[in-house]
Amino acid sequence: GDSVTQMEGPVTLSEEAFLTINCTYTATGYPSLFWYVQYPGEGLQLLLKATKADDKGSNKGFEATYRKETTSFHLEKGSVQVSDSAVYFCALSGQGAQKLVFGQGTRLTINP
């Protein structure tokens, strides 16, 4: 079945550092890919998404590119802030499906 594997955390960086959180997936066909963020005490929020190969999703300085050849959707940000501290989830929904399959989540802590 479909699955998502993402970089294990926790990840700790200093403010203004470059961030990469790796995400790879296994799915048949052409899934849609998502990154969700969960801030402390809050529900998951959609951060960005891409629905077809080579699409780049971007939001709040974060970017991820749908790479079908490597089945990856790595999350990047050029300069992180303390306010980016949260848990990040990579997810996919299969072609034509509504259900989401999540990776295990990566806890990110940014120190001032």
Add this chain to the structure above:
Amino acid sequence: GAVVSQHPSWVICKSGTSVKIECRSLDFQATTMFWYRQFPKQSLMLMATSNEGSKATYEQGVEKDKFLINHASLTLSTLTVTSAHPEDSSFYICSAHQRTGGGYEQYFGPGTRLTVT
């Protein structure tokens, strides 16, 4: 933006009792809602898909008689954990599905932490 609430945010109950968790879409109607379970330091596991006016669709391995789901209106779905046991202690998260310009999007509630003693 679309807001989904859950109630209660946390609950402690005794083994053998039942607990009901509510999931509400506050500013939109949702024909489909999803219930997830999240274990510490693990991912969200889909338990079931809740459809307004019809029976829920459960994922493989999820006991439908233990986790009762009711989606009686377009803004409310409930999950009842029946005869709860300590192994049911977990973080339960719901989401509501809404059609957007680019397709569908899921909006998540803040979660309910259940502790069974």
